Amino acid sequence: MNKLRDTDAGVGATNKRNILQAAEKCFAQFGFKGTAVQKIADEANLPKTNVLYYFKTKQELYVAVLEETLSLWNSHFDRATVDDDPAEVLAAYITEKMEVSRTHPQASKIFAMEIINGAQNLTGYFDEDHARWMEGRLALIDEWIKAGKLPQLDGEYLLYTIWASTQHYADFSSQITRLRGRKMIKADFETATRQLIQLVLGGCNLPVPSRYIENTDVE
Amino acid sequence: MNKLRDTDAGVGATNKRNILQAAEKCFAQFGFKGTAVQKIADEANLPKTNVLYYFKTKQELYVAVLEETLSLWNSHFDRATVDDDPAEVLAAYITEKMEVSRTHPQASKIFAMEIINGAQNLTGYFDEDHARWMEGRLALIDEWIKAGKLPQLDGEYLLYTIWASTQHYADFSSQITRLRGRKMIKADFETATRQLIQLVLGGCNLPVPSRYIENTDVE
DNA sequence: AGAAAAGTAGACCATTTGGTCAAAAAATTG
DNA sequence: CAATTTTTTGACCAAATGGTCTACTTTTCT
Structure with a gap:
């Protein structure tokens, strides 16, 4: 046996x-x-x-x-509710995703290539799980909007923007490195994270929580 | 001969x-x-x-x-100056890049994979051209900031966000299609473009030019 | 028309590569 | 210790594939 x-x-x-x-x-x-x-x-x-x-x-x-990389998608955002503060939740989500890009760039690249090539190997339960997850998160965003915590916007495109902008730092690192002349280090990632939070939250008319502003050593 | x-x-x-x-x-x-x-x-x-x-x-x-795809990077943004309105320029830039994603998704995917795999075939003059272009555009953004037309921000991360968010619709189209249940059509791209412009310009404290707001048939 | 160049196309080859087989070695178990 | 299972490894194979060679046809030029 x-x-x-x-x-x-x-x-x-x-x-x-x-x-x-x-x-x-x-x-x-x-x-x-x-x-x-x-x-x-x-x-x-x-x-x-x-x-x-x-x-x-x-x-x-x-x-x-590939399946190992899927665990990287787990996030605190998964369990957020309408009672949470969208500014806090989104800032934390962006921070988490940036951290994944920094610490697991290879996984991100494999995932990206898999999607680009049509996600042939991601059929089955991933599809359904992911779609269900999306549905739930879009519902949450709509609740936030209804509760006046967010302006009228399409959650779908908001999430795409967050995914794209954070994963970019892993997937396109070679381009970034060449443009900058050197690799991005942890401090650069922190700056990028702050800027992205500022941009996204600003775009959603949300105030940036103080702990995400110019705070150089909050692990 | x-x-x-x-x-x-x-x-x-x-x-x-x-x-x-x-x-x-x-x-x-x-x-x-x-x-x-x-x-x-x-x-x-x-x-x-x-x-x-x-x-x-x-x-x-x-x-x-690959070289054919590089022409897609050309944009009106290339020739913008400090006298232009950053809101107009950035909105137009986002619109252009979204249009590339919609009409040339294959080229975008090839470019993306090339970068992910280390851009081995993009050495040489592309590197230098691109770096020079970046330098010039970052200088322009700094001029805008100095002129009070933009808030203090790091142009580098702003551009990455725009690239990532726009190219995402081409590169990750298979994921998007599965999540939505159907392909994005032109109208969807227009909505996505408006949302992205709103987000980015909002994040930069810029007013969205009226022609980019809820205007369903301005080719 | 005739020569030269451009384009078409089948046969073929060397290398790479995913995967199999069989046999040996090491570990586990009764 | 003997039997059995797990792990290691080299030899080998068939298919795929990038690229060459050669010969033939078509077009172009003078």
Whole structure:
């Protein structure tokens, strides 16, 4: 009987984690087709056959990597209600998403390429979950509007703007680096985050919560 | 002597255009590595050898496609001066970029993937041109600020936000389509454009020019 | 018309690459 | 310790693919 324990310990689990990490790196840099299983194996310091032992096909490995990245979409925004302050919630959401772009740029890139190529591997439950999530968040925004906490606006385009503007720092980092002449460091991300919060909240006629203004060392 | 005329007429030119168009479609959908020359040939209704006759290598064809997309970056914003009204200029810029996303989504996707993968094929004069362009535009924004036409803000992040938010509608169209349940049509783009202008200009404390407000049929 | 150039196209090749097989080694279990 | 399961690994294969070669046809130019 094949056991393949689910525990995080053991040689198998360690190798799996190792492979997933190597795969993430490769897929982010070269895309699905552009990544050879051999390259992932090299990156993980394992023979290719060993990689195929843990993941039967390249596609299976890719989907596994992709699924890991989906957890990054979780956010406090998911559980916000009409009683919350939209300024606080949106500022926190933007901050969270910027933090993801800074700390998980590879995952963001893989996700972006997957979407650009038609999201062939994101069918199934992701679709429905995501659509349901969207529905709920748009309803919340409408409630905020009805409650006079937000001006009349289309939540859909607001969310797209937030996603696009935050993910941009991960996905387009090579362009940004070239334009600036150097990589963005943590402090740059903080400036960018503040500016983006100011822009989005300003665009929604919301006051920027004081803790998001010019506060250089609030982790 | 090899003539390969530059005219747009003639069998050669027609084929080249045909091939470039087919290639654009394929590269946008499958990326560079994911696109077989044979597939481009099929799409163009030509034998593979014929494609390689006009473009010596797949890479050369790819770069040719890429270079065509760069012309899409040209904008009225390029020639704006401190005497112009930033509200008008930025609104027009956003409108232009949204129009590119609507009418040239494939080009936008190819460009996006190229950047995500490190922009290996965009070295050389594009880099310098682009950096110089950026420098000039940031200087203009600073002039506007100095002239009291704009509040204190970092032009760099403003431009990133505009690029990201507009290109998003091309690059992530598959996600948007799934979330909405149907493709965005021209009218949807117009709504999105108005919303984005409102958001960005609002975030910059600029009044939205009347012609960008709720005006459903100003081509 | 005739030569030269441009364009078309099938056959073919070398490399890459995803994936299989079988066999050995290591770990686990009874 | 013996049996069984898990893991490791090299050898190998078939398909896909970028690109070449050669020969033929069509167009262009003088």
